[in-house]
Amino acid sequence: xxxxxxxxxxxxxxxxxxxxxxxxxxxxxxxxxxxxxxxxxxxxxxxxxxxxxxxxxxxxxxxxxxxxxxxxxxxxxxxxxxxxxxxxxxxxxxxxxxxxxxxxxxxxxxxxxxxxxxxxxxxxxxxxxxxxxxxxxxxxxxxxxxxxxxxxxxxxxxxxxxxxxxxxxxxxxxxxxxxxxxxxxxxxxxxxxxxxxxxxxxxxxxxxxxxxxxxxxxxxxxxxxxxxxxxxxxxxxxxxxxxxxxxxxxxxxxxxxxxxxxxxxxxxxxxxxxxxxxxxxxxxxxxxxxxxxxxxxxxxxxxxxxxxxxxxxxxxxxxxxxxxxxxxxxxxxxxxxxxxxxxxxxxxxxxxxxxxxxxxxxxxxxxxxxxxxxxxxxxx
Ligand code: GLN
Numbered sequence: 126x127x128x129x130x131x132x133x134x135x136x137x138x139x140x141x142x143x144x145x146x147x148x149x150x151x152x153x154x155x156x157x158x159x160x161x162x163x164x165x166x167x168x169x170x171x172x173x174x175x176x177x178x179x180x181x182x183x184x185x186x187x188x189x190x191x192x193x194x195x196x197x198x199x200x201x202x203x204x205x206x207x208x209x210x211x212x213x214x215x216x217x218x219x220x221x222x223x224x225x226x227x228x229x230x231x232x233x234x235x236x237x238x239x240x241x242x243x244x245x246x247x248x249x250x251x252x253x254x255x256x257x258x259x260x261x262x263x264x265x266x267x268x269x270x271x272x273x274x275x276x277x278x279x280x281x282x283x284x285x286x287x288x289x290x291x292x293x294x295x296x297x298x299x300x301x302x303x304x305x306x307x308x309x310x311x312x313x314x315x316x317x318x319x320x321x322x323x324x325x326x327x328x329x330x331x332x333x334x335x336x337x338x339x340x341x342x343x344x345x346x347x348x349x350x351x352x353x354x355x356x357x358x359x360x361x362x363x364x365x366x367x368x369x370x371x372x373x374x375x376x377x378x379x380x381x382x383x384x385x386x387x388x389x390x391x392x393x394x395x396x397x398x399x400x401x402x403x404x405x406x407x408x409x410x411x412x413x414x415x416x417x418x419x420x421x422x423x424x425x426x427x428x429x430x431x432x433x434x435x436x437x438x439x440x441x442x443x444x445x446x447x448x449x450x451x452x453x454x455x456x457x458x459x460x461x462x463x464x465x466x467x468x469x470x471x472x473x474x475x476x477x478x479x480x481x482x483x484x485x486x487x488x489x490x491x492x493x494x495x496x497x498x499x500x501x502x503x504x505x
Contacts, residue, residue: 128250129251129252130251133244133251136244137244137467137471141455141459141466141468142155144460144465145340145459148459148460148463150458150462151493151497151500152465152485153486153493154466154486155465155486155495156292156437156438157359157488158358158488159490160356160490161357162357163355163397166355166357166396166397169392169393169395169396169397170393170425172392173366173390173392173393176392178392180388182386182391183385184376184380185379186364186386187214187395190362190364190391190392190395191214191390193395193398194208194212194364194366195207195208195211195212197213198347198366201334202334204342205318207369211367211372212372213365214386214388214391215365215379217352217428218348218349218352218363219245220361220386221467222245222286222318222320222349223245223382224365224376224378224379224382225318225367225374225375225378226249226253226286226378227249227252227378227382228340228375229316229346229374230254230255230284232254232285233254234253234254234255235257235282236255236257236281236285236286237277237278238254238258238285238286238474239288239317239385240319240473240474240475241262241293241294241479242288242472243288243292244472247474248383250286258277260474262296263415264440264442266431269302269305271302271305274305274306278309280313280314282315284315284316284317285306285316285317285318286320287306287335288319288321289333290321290324291321291436292323292436293438293467293472294433294438294440295431295434295435295436295440296435297327297330297434298333299330303335303338307338307341308430308441310341315344316344316345317335317336317341317346319334319345319348322348322349322352322354322363323435323437324354325353325409326408327432327435328416328433329432329435330415334347342368343368344368344371346365346366347366347367348363348366349363351394353390354397354404357397360387361386361390362385362386362387362394388466394419412488414438414491415437415488415489415491415494416433416437416439418441418491418494419485420433422494423441423485423498425498425502426498427505429441429444429445437487439484440469440485441480441482441485443482443483444481447478450468450470450480450481451469451482452470454466454483455483460505463504464500464501466484467483467484468483
């Protein structure tokens, strides 16, 4: 394997799902719903295939989808953007992240990350040859240590890569934190890559898109996808919204990475983005119930559960159970208890910082959540 990928192993989500399957464990690890997305979107995909929408899409997105993304962005942020020049459709948000790094970061450029971070960030930054600086968010609140951030952002900094609502912690960046990031970026001419795939799962406060703050749109790449909002993680339809000068770099990378994204799924994505407001209200209500079941259960099992404001994840401290670290705990949990969780140490530059924390997902039907809790109550 090339040096730039040497330190990365099989992703922790894949590792844990494989181990879980081998032991017949209930999977509260990898964040995918164990229920399907809405029928009207699935029907739209089938219809698109039958209608012969099966050849290459336009490289940077089917025109109807670029427009649907622009209009959703307008609804969410109030900003009017040009679908032809400011939207790029990608193979999931993961490709949007990779295309943004490879298309806009030069070798040696300094990029700031918040730990714990989603695993693909560090790997794609490594592919781009970036120099990574990391700010750690600490429990219980995982608030941004603003003094540390201020000290870290300098004229050497090219970009900040952030994620709100935040995977794995469920933390949502507050207006005050976003304003602090914005003013540092403007002062030091830094761009922001913002992964907002959990924006519709904002339970305790309203999600704020950093691109909507004054002076930020022109220096922000906002990335999102269909997967979480519509329970279609396997469809891999994502997008990046950015001003033309940043979109150009993203499109150049995208053109030579995947060229274009699945044509019939893009047609179905248009139908998804036209969902009525009630779809989002119901989604949030369903997830609030699931979250309550999981959080209450984990507390009864004996974990310290940290507050999660958004996403479908919660992070707990496993140390009451006396295991050495998060990986040892998760292995025991799979093999002896029959439940999969995700150890968080791989989400830090310094794995020590994550060794007390594990993540559980609640994007599962209620029976699955209750059975997992039962198993933990009995065997932990
Ligand atoms: N985003 C999902 C999670 O955090 C996992 C995606 C993957 O398996 N790479 O669990």
